[in-house]
Amino acid sequence: MNPSVLSIENLSVDYLVEPVVHAVRNVSFELRRGEVLGLAGESGCGKSTLAYGIVRLLKPPAMITSGRAVFHSRDGLEIDWNELHAEELRANRWEKISMVFQGAMNSLNPVISIRDQFEDVFATHRPKMSRKQRRDRCAELLERVGVDPGRLSSYPHELSGGMRQRVMIAMAMALEPPVMIMDEPTTALDVVVQREILREITRLRDELGFAVIFITHDLPLLLEISDRIAVMRGGEIVELGDAAELYTNPRHEYTKQLLASFPSLTGDRGSFVRGAMDDRLLALDAVEVEAPS
Ligand SMILES: Nc1ncnc2c1ncn2[C@@H]1O[C@H](COP(=O)(O)OP(=O)(O)O)[C@@H](O)[C@H]1O
Ligand SMILES: [Mg+2]
Numbered sequence: 001m002n003p004s005v006l007s008i009e010n011l012s013v014d015y016l017v018e019p020v021v022h023a024v025r026n027v028s029f030e031l032r033r034g035e036v037l038g039l040a041g042e043s044g045c046g047k048s049t050l051a052y053g054i055v056r057l058l059k060p061p062a063m064i065t066s067g068r069a070v071f072h073s074r075d076g077l078e079i080d081w082n083e084l085h086a087e088e089l090r091a092n093r094w095e096k097i098s099m100v101f102q103g104a105m106n107s108l109n110p111v112i113s114i115r116d117q118f119e120d121v122f123a124t125h126r127p128k129m130s131r132k133q134r135r136d137r138c139a140e141l142l143e144r145v146g147v148d149p150g151r152l153s154s155y156p157h158e159l160s161g162g163m164r165q166r167v168m169i170a171m172a173m174a175l176e177p178p179v180m181i182m183d184e185p186t187t188a189l190d191v192v193v194q195r196e197i198l199r200e201i202t203r204l205r206d207e208l209g210f211a212v213i214f215i216t217h218d219l220p221l222l223l224e225i226s227d228r229i230a231v232m233r234g235g236e237i238v239e240l241g242d243a244a245e246l247y248t249n250p251r252h253e254y255t256k257q258l259l260a261s262f263p264s265l266t267g268d269r270g271s272f273v274r275g276a277m278d279d280r281l282l283a284l285d286a287v288e289v290e291a292p293s
Helices: 047-054 086-095 114-125 131-144 149-153 161-173 191-208 219-225 243-248 253-260 276-284
Strands: 004-015 021-032 036-040 062-072 078-080 097-101 179-183 211-215 228-233 236-242
Touching: 004 047, 021 036, 021 047, 021 062, 021 211, 021 236, 036 047, 036 219, 047 062, 047 097, 047 179, 047 211, 086 097, 086 114, 097 161, 114 131, 114 149, 114 161, 131 149, 131 161, 161 179, 161 191, 191 211, 191 219, 219 243, 228 243, 228 253, 236 243, 236 253
Parallel strands: 036 211, 036 228, 097 179, 179 211
Antiparallel strands: 004 021, 004 062, 062 078, 228 236
16 A cells, blocks of 8 residues: 555635535545545535645635645655645645646636746746756657647647647646646546546556546546545545445445446446446547647
8 A cells, every 4th residue: 555645634614605614524535645536526515625625725715624734745754735835835736736627728828828838837846947858848748648749839729628628737747746636627528538638647647656636526437547536425525445346335325326326337336347448448549539730
């Protein structure tokens, strides 16, 4: 079992509205180095609030009422995110934990070329990199997520939604953070593009060994890509376990209900095979995903 890279300890978040919404209630879990941890649960159960709470990106009326997130670096150092100042938080966000949120593709600056947006990240975080190193790295990153590096001089509006989302994922990987949090990163996309991006993420995880918290209400998809799955309901994690185990032997009544609500999952429980996605994805290779231009 890999050691923890991130510990979430008793995290609670309220929305201070009338009446108060207890969106995240006393959530604790460990993210292990290199694992894909799926976070499942119906819309409104608190997944996004938890994600934003971990990285301290919540805005009023949201308030963290208890708990903390502790990052464990390889050299044994602990970083308590609650104790970081705004400046340190910013520095650590892309370095230690990066995020891709739903609709992240719309957060690219429309008047700056893709290349310059990458360059900004490197100029800020890797000031010693030479111009040539930065250029090479940009191209390499784009290639990794399946975008032609020739697109570097493009502006965001010249790319499709799927391409822009891939660019955001490449950016989240730019500094090779040990943890990536992805909140419905592909939900807005066409299902074929979605699968292709997921394949890239899992492949890169295998290659680079970062840990991923992957959030979606799409439980079948989570079962395919996750090592472990946490099931959330009403602001709490009701069950957390090995993905295959959770599928074949759900403990909590709510997990059973959730599984039952996806018709595609209610077949023969014994036939679940991890990595089944790979075969299905291979079949998609022949599909033209983006119109060439
Ligand atoms: N800005 C807000 N003000 C008040 N309540 C909110 C706000 N944002 C989210 N909530 C509530 O917090 C709960 C959790 O929401 P959210 O974290 O977005 O869930 P999920 O991501 O699982 O769909 C929901 O009941 C939602 O209505
Ligand atoms: Mg959400």
